[in-house]
Amino acid sequence: NLEQKQISDLSPSDSAQYVDENREKLASIKERTLNLGLDLQGGMYVMLEVGTPQLILELAGENKDEALEEVVTNARATALANDTDFIDEMAAEFQSQGEGARLSRYFRNDAAEITRRSTNEEIVTFLKAQRTEALDRAIEIIRTRVDRFGVTEPSIVKQGTDRIVVELPGVDDKDRVRNLLKGTARLEFRLAANANDFSSFINQVYDYFDLKAAGDEGDSLDTIQPNALLEVLIPSQGNPYVLGYAEEQDTAEVNALLNDQEI
Structure with a gap:
């Protein structure tokens, strides 16, 4: 488009500066272009969400108990109602049980130096990092699966901390794509044993x-x-x-x- 041509005519330093100063404008143009592509060619727009509550329970492993499951259930309801971060809500729900409530009772990870001495804040940081890694892995799996369809210029991007937006112009077999993508999260949130x-x-x-x-x-x-x-x-x-x-x-x-x- 005209905007891209103008950028290509600039020197590398001026081009980088222009992109940096006009990020919102360029993002808007890209979004309109993608939407136009879907409108003209047909296709699919899919939003996938990381099952963070499930991930948290699996990270707890054998340490999981009814108390943690109740905290997760309450935090999930609060996060959905207020459109807030689930992990933050879970930590707040857990700490509301008393000053001595420690998440280290449930979560350990030697590689990340998460031990029984770790603070709640350190464990929250660890859990968010695990969620990000799971999201990144899911994106790679989705990208690999989408490539099988030979889709021209698919768009697979993160949205927020726990969502993936997939746009597939020109896709006809929507049921097959939907079934292929549905299994992604469950596949990725299995923890490997030693x-x-x-x-x-x-x-x-x-x-x-x-x-x-x-x-x-x-x-x-x-x-x-x-x-x-x-x-x-x-x-x-x-x-x-x-x-x-x-x-x-x-x-x-x-x-x-x-x-x-x-x-």
């Missing part, structure tokens, strides 16, 4: 089925049953976060075995 801990867990799972096979009533040394899990699952080699691989027709059996309440 590799050594997970490896130990995998070994315990296989050992459990070894013992179960060996202990089947009526078995003799000659008729001992094989490991039921190994019958339908090929153990992973090299990836500490993968239990194993199964043929499509065996997945139901694998899921049934892993849903054993003893595991």
Whole structure:
């Protein structure tokens, strides 16, 4: 457009100064251009929101209890009613329980130096950083998924602290795109276990089925049953976060075995 041509005619230093002094004007032009693109070509406008309450509970992990869940529920309602930051509301709700109420009871992270001695303010900063990282990761996943559609000039941008706005000009298969984007947040807010801990867990799972096979009533040394899990699952080699691989027709059996309440 004319504005872009004028900027391109400027020297690099003048161009940088012009952009810096006219950010709002340029943003408005870009927004109108994007909207025009959607109007003329058809397409989709989607707003996704980070499930911050869910993220907070997952960060708490095994430390989560009913008291924290109640705080999260109340903070979510307050944040929605007042259009305020959920994490700030959660901290305020938690501190209203008394001067000795400490978020460090629930949140620990050695890499971020979050310990039982951390203050509520330090943990709030940590939680907001985790939310930002989750948002950034979600954007990258969305960008990768959108690229599969070959959309021309898609727009994927942050809005505020917990939202992503996606504009896809020319998209026809809206249901497919909607389903593809819907799973993004849930995919990203799963926390990975420590590799050594997970490896130990995998070994315990296989050992459990070894013992179960060996202990089947009526078995003799000659008729001992094989490991039921190994019958339908090929153990992973090299990836500490993968239990194993199964043929499509065996997945139901694998899921049934892993849903054993003893595991």
